[in-house]
Amino acid sequence: MKRVLTLILFFSFLVIGCGDKKADSTTSTEGQNLTPEQKIEEATKLVGANKSTQAIVLLTEVMGNNPSEENGANAAFALGKIYREQNKPNQAVKYYKTLVEKYPKSDKVKEGIFMLGYLHANALDDKDKATHFYEEFLKNYPDDELAASVKFELDYLGKNIQDIDLFKDSQKSSGK
DSSP, X not given: OHHHHHHHHHHHHHHHHTSOOOTTOOOHHHHTTSOHHHHHHHHHHHHHTTOXXXXXXXXXXXXXXXXXXXXXXXXXXXXXXXXXXXXXXXXXXXXHHHHHHHOTTSTTHHHHHHHHHHHHHHTSOXXXXXXXXXXXXXXXXXXXXXXXXXHHHHHTTTOOGGGOHHHHHHHHHTTX
């Protein structure tokens, strides 16, 4: 009887130990078997599942393996976005700069330049750098849909939102 119970326990542990691994537990060793495109796709899913730390690991692996223009740009942009959302502006700036400097032909550069201006203006309180990036944006993308936002940011750079007439009028009309 003791022997039968031991065998049952042994096989139970064997079955449990060999069962399917959860899909959301992507590890670095599993990530090594993925293509850069698959790592970026998996990282996107992980971010959506609030697993940014695992996404950062995958995206950093992509960045560290001399990626193509498209994959490098996508990984750098995604890392910038993750760090921006985590309120880590210095880390975000690092990856947006990498995007702009290392992958200048990417279609994500435009948004990267905008984000550099935005982060320097609103998170790092560096008006000079914000001005530099915003002016670079306007020089390269004067007709872009974000150009109006950039011009607004430049016009009111460093001003408190309560001191901007545009917002004073809306506060008066709403009875505040």
